[in-house]
Amino acid sequence: MSPESRLTTLDGSLSATIWRFRNRPSYELRRPADHHTHVIAVPISGQHHHTYFGNGSLKWSRAHPIFHLNIVVAGEQPRGLFTSDQPFSYLHVYVRHSMVERVAANSGLLDVARTVTLIDPMCSHDPVVEFVCRQIVREMSCSDRLSQKMLDALGQQLIARLLRRHSSLSVSGVLSPKASAGYRDWRLRRTIAHLEAHLADDLRPADLANAVGLSTARLTAIFREGTGEPPYRWLMDRRFTRACELLATSSLSITEIAHQCGFASSQHLATVMRRRHGITPSDYRNQALTPTVPNS
Incomplete structure (x- = not known):
């Protein structure tokens, strides 16, 4: 299965793909663990049920509304089961962990925490992530000479939000001391x-x-x-x-x-x-x- 469209930043640290599922009532997707890349997965159309396993263990199983996100954290081996009686589509944003660390370091956060990891919100809604992801999809539709620069800017905004709300920094006390x-x-x-x-x-x-x-x-x-x-x-x-x-x-x-x-x-x-x-x-x-x- 191949993505319908793809957009990558000039330095290759971040890319986005759109996947369309429309030919079968069920899909099973799995891939080896990637220790260097996080995948932010957001459905952008249709309705489906999603059962997700991380490293062989069931993490969650529920209806997955559009623009509710989950994160395949770097180092985790994912397996997803999808069932639907209608077509549905996903946006995947691939973020190198080195980029996450760079944003955190440039913000002075790693001076306190030393390390940072992302945390899977397990099919939850974040209006800021939704807004950024909608802009990414639009840039993929335009795909003009500015799209790569726009993707880089939107990626920075997405990472900042993930650090604030869906990371070890947001629960460890670095961003909110207590x-x-x-x-x-x-x-x-x-x-x-x-x-x-x-x-x-x-x-x-x-x-x-x-x-x-x-x-x-x-x-x-x-x-x-x-x-x-x-x-x-x-x-x-x-x-x-x-x-x-x-x-x-x-x-x-x-x-x-x-x-x-x-x-x-x-x-x-x-x-x-x-x-x-x-x-x-x-x-x-x-x-x-x-x-x-x-x-x-």
Whole structure:
């Protein structure tokens, strides 16, 4: 099986391919471990079920929505089982580990951590990764003389996001000094579960503290220790992420999505979307629903 299209940076440290699956109801893909390269895998069209094994061990098995990512970490031997009754497509971004280390070193992070590894988020959604990957797909469609330079710039942005959210640096305390200990705190886990269940509600700090049996001051302290940010900021990030998921995968109106995710109005959601991504919710939805895979 060969990729439908490919784009590589001038120095060869990063490349992207698009794979189209359309002839069979099931596929099994496996390859030897590559100790020098990470693969960021993101479905960009269709629906399918994905079962993933790393080094022979089952890691996860679930429906894999578009633009939910997983990472085949350098050194891991991957095996994927895919089933679907419709065509689906994937974007694979191949990143040399030396490039990841270079970005971390240039940021001064390796002065503290000395080493860095990526961590597979196992089919989760990251709106920043989605936005970057959509731009990569568009550059692959254009494929003009600037595309290689654009891929290099987008790759830098992608790696920065992976270092912040999906790496040993993001859980070790280098980027958030007390994050690792906090996530082991059952009170923080219970607070996050409560927030997830009440994204649409108008939660005041005192109400949240009462719901989990803590004082407001203690809750804020535990949350900062565990996540590096206060509860309200974490909640707003989670509401925005959920809104992006619904825009990309549901037929709900933008107003309905805004209300379900705790935004005061569609205008409020639009303001946040413009500030974070520079586009409107309608544009974001159109990008999500418009096929971006080049035609055969």
